[in-house]
Amino acid sequence: MRLESGHASRPRPILTSTSAELQAIGWPLVGPADPLPAGWAALLKAHPEARPARIIEQHRSGYVVAEAPDDGESPVSSYRAESLPEWTRPARYRKGEVAPEERPAVGDWVLVEGEVPKARIVALLPRWSAIKRGAAGEHYKQQLIAANIDTVFVVCGLDDDFNPRRIERYLLLVRGTGDGPEPVVVLTKTDLAEAATPGAVEAAVAELRALGDDTLAVRTVNARDTTSARALGEWLAPGRTVVLVGSSGAGKSTLTNSLLGIERMKTGEVRERDSKGRHTTTHRALIPLPSGACLIDTPGMRELKPTGEEDVTESFADIEALAEQCRFRDCAHAREPGCAVRAAIESGRLDPQRFANYLKLRDEVAGAADKLANRLAQKQDAKVQGKTLNKRLEDKYGKR
Ligand SMILES: Nc1nc2c(ncn2[C@@H]2O[C@H](COP(=O)(O)OP(=O)(O)OP(=O)(O)O)[C@@H](O)[C@H]2O)c(=O)[nH]1
Ligand SMILES: [Zn+2]
Numbered sequence: 583m584r585l586e587s588g589h590a591s592r593p594r595p596i597l598t599s600t601s602a603e604l605q606a607i608g609w610p611l612v613g614p615a616d617p618l619p620a621g622w623a624a625l626l627k628a629h630p631e632a633r634p635a636r637i638i639e640q641h642r643s644g645y646v647v648a649e650a651p652d653d654g655e656s657p658v659s660s661y662r663a664e665s666l667p668e669w670t671r672p673a674r675y676r677k678g679e680v681a682p683e684e685r686p687a688v689g690d691w692v693l694v695e696g697e698v699p700k701a702r703i704v705a706l707l708p709r710w711s712a713i714k715r716g717a718a719g720e721h722y723k724q725q726l727i728a729a730n731i732d733t734v735f736v737v738c739g740l741d742d743d744f745n746p747r748r749i750e751r752y753l754l755l756v757r758g759t760g761d762g763p764e765p766v767v768v769l770t771k772t773d774l775a776e777a778a779t780p781g782a783v784e785a786a787v788a789e790l791r792a793l794g795d796d797t798l799a800v801r802t803v804n805a806r807d808t809t810s811a812r813a814l815g816e817w818l819a820p821g822r823t824v825v826l827v828g829s830s831g832a833g834k835s836t837l838t839n840s841l842l843g844i845e846r847m848k849t850g851e852v853r854e855r856d857s858k859g860r861h862t863t864t865h866r867a868l869i870p871l872p873s874g875a876c877l878i879d880t881p882g883m884r885e886l887k888p889t890g891e892e893d894v895t896e897s898f899a900d901i902e903a904l905a906e907q908c909r910f911r912d913c914a915h916a917r918e919p920g921c922a923v924r925a926a927i928e929s930g931r932l933d934p935q936r937f938a939n940y941l942k943l944r945d946e947v948a949g950a951a952d953k954l955a956n957r958l959a960q961k962q963d964a965k966v967q968g969k970t971l972n973k974r975l976e977d978k979y980g981k982r
Contacts, residue, residue: 607651622708631695734765734827766814770804770833842869
């Protein structure tokens with residue numbers, strides 16, 4: 583599947599199983615029990631001349647896609663592909679524009695036709711998962727950060743970085759509307775924490791367990807130790823795609839290196855000179871792991887703001903269940919009699935800080951949801967006004 587001139591446009595049979603190279607960049611394993619994701623077979627059939635590729639970078643004017651892992655030798659394992667015209671980002675809103683979240687994002691699978699440098703994307707394969715966030719700025723905007731991700735490692739150092747409240751925020755945003763990937767909390771720096779305070783690792787895990795989020799997977803690692811990183815093997819099977827999130831210094835690069843099984847180069851010093859002689863950190867957007875899984879590194883994951891579509895009830899099911907038992911349906915859990923939430927806090931069954939964080943995140947999500955509703959209403963207004971104006975012009979000048 584590597585792109586060698588002459589091979590690129592040769593028609594191939596429809597993919598039902600896949601080549602090792604596509605799989606190394608996350609093409610899902612296909613077997614009798616695992617069919618291709620919904621809608622894929624039909625699109626592959628509709629474009630018999632096309633070949634699948636994965637988006638690894640998104641730019642204003644187009645995309646960089648890959649059909650094989652970048653092995654450092656092959657000149658064209660990733661390349662720029664021209665996008666469908668409706669996906670190029672206009673300077674201003676245009677009528678009939680494709681919403682940002684409906685255009686391909688990093689991690690999406692597309693179908694490509696033509697040889698490099700004339701390769702062009704002809705279709706977007708339906709994504710099975712998405713990570714979204716609210717974009718910064720005055721007006722409501724949604725941003726799709728990554729698609730087709732199986733697992734997100736929420737990386738958190740067991741030093742000053744350890745903060746259950748921030749973990750709760752990550753979990754809410756990663757899970758999104760329910761179409762998000764599975765979050766796994768990865769606590770790093772077990773070696774440092776244990777040396778400072780014996781029992782600290784166990785205590786931190788217990789604290790997360792006590793949150794009342796029963797479905798949550800938690801693992802502890804020394805990110806600098808390859809053997810220790812094997813604790814994550816469960817999520818690194820062939821054909822799987824993972825993403826790492828977490829604050830600066832949490833150990834994401836260190837963990838990546840350990841998952842790659844390479845001896846520690848000094849993290850943060852993997853640098854080379856660019857054409858202008860500056861030092862730049864080498865960046866690879868898609869990293870195939872020896873386990874057969876692949877890792878996507880996208881800068882967009884650093885800050886996550888709610889889109890307004892997140893399902894607070896899923897991440898805080900324990901509090902929602904308590905609220906059901908309050909005497910009043912609309913209990914605000916403040917001073918109402920018969921409040922089951924306050925009772926749980928008083929008896930020590932619910933952490934007051936978790937409750938406070940729930941209220942905060944719920945308000946943030948509600949605030950974003952309001953903005954989203956406004957945007958939809960405005961679009962609707964603009965449409966109605968446009969129609970009214972057309973009608974008036976027609977009445978005056980006749981149909982044109
Ligand atoms: N002892 C020990 N040190 C660790 C561990 N994980 C990370 N570190 C160290 O912590 C520092 C920061 O780790 P990085 O991997 O650079 O953190 P990062 O999350 O990639 O940070 P950004 O690139 O800023 O987002 C480095 O000096 C690592 O060597 C661990 O499990 N044990
Ligand atoms: Zn209540």
